[in-house]
Amino acid sequence: MTKGTFLITGASDGIGAVYADRLARRGHDLILVARRADKLAALAQKLEAETGVTIETLSADLSTPDGLASVEARLRSDAAITGLVNNAGIAGETSLVDTDAAYLTGMINLNILAVTRLTAAIAPRLTATGSGTIINMTSVTALMPDGFTAVYPASKAFVLAFTEALQVELGSKGVRVQAVLPGITRTAIWEEEQLAHIPAEMVMEVNDMVDAAFAGLDQGEAITIPSLPDIADLDAYLAARAALRPNLSRDRAAARYTA
Template sequence: MSASRPTTALVTGASSGIGATYADRLARRGHGLVLVARSGDRLDALAARLRSETGVAVETLVADLADAAALARVERRLRDDAAIGLLVNNAGSALPGGIADQGPDAIEGLIRLNVTAPARLAAAVLPRLIAAGEGAIINVASVLAVAPEAMPGIYPATKSFVLTLSQSLALEAGPRGVYVQAVLPAATRTEIWSKTGHAVDSVPGLMEVGDLVDAALVGFDRGEAVTVPPLHDEAQWNAFSAARLALLPGFRQSRPAPRYGV
């Protein structure tokens, strides 16, 4: 899909932070918008501002993506609305503490929002985009997808899922004209920090949210499969990917490795 083509974009988690900034930037690129989150008042205020500043059509869709019925409503919209050519899977949250501190309900809720929702929303829109032979999906993961050392708890694993999901989607849909981008932010100034009990100004190496999204959209325009805005040395990511791919032939073995003595 051409990055400047003004199809409608559905942005999840658009009421604040990275999602609200995507909404702003996509509206300025001429995309109509469907904004999804739980906070209807915040979505309405953003929609009104973007309509008046950019003239694009902006709709809001209030939905708790951790709720099965609400998720199904957003899926239906993605399946049925032929104007939507871009899905931004951005909604997400984190939990304080380590895995031993995160009770079963909190773990279940986080997985529903960070894992189940992006997978199901991508699966809902994909057949239509493939049939059209164009369109795009942006999945907001995190550098924690490859760096569980940097934060305890379930959250990094949810972001590893989003990265692998993006790679699988790209393999399946890329040859059929659908562009899939995984975006891996590091620490970015948004409300996610205060929501998980962190004083945002004490976070080292914090990126401003506008810089993060502007860089991610340059990565989109470059057609990158994985965009890591904070990583200055692109060759490091390329070497990491090459090392992973180099493992693949070694996995095709009928016998266990000699070190296991089987």
């Protein structure tokens, strides 16, 4: 019996390529999406030979309307696709005042719009069958928006909030949605020179990161932070946030604003 097909965005390199490897070894057929057709084809050929699964490649620039529409159409119509890894993303902005507006637009299109629209494209089919898996690649910067640049962490905070909301909406209909929050991971998103200036104990190897994310998925986690030693720390953070909830919407302003 088929294990279902996963579509992976950003599969030509880095984290997405390792997802392709691990999902193929788990017996899933794959559709690999990225811009560089040659890299996708080489990976597909290698993994097909090593694992025997069927792998298709789709070259698309997900930051453009046409590229996004082509992948959306496939997700809507192909009943064999039961899993989506929303992994493609870019970083690399400088300070807001120095970054080109077109670069920021491209980042928002890829990191936010594509994740939203691809998820919206597959969700109706998955909820109709009451099954399926969506894995959204966010980042630890979603939890520390003051620790990096302005737009990239905000884009990843969007993906985290989006995922948590979907866990309620789609989870109740039988669809798994996992948020993965990597810390600094050795991939081409970083210049070698940048990584050389970061303490080695802060940089995870990409295979280790993805294997931990799969362990989190297998353990049923909704939010996986591969480097976090004690899950109680995440639970405490989520509990502190939940404790605000009863007072976040009331019929009167707080006393400190009405003196």
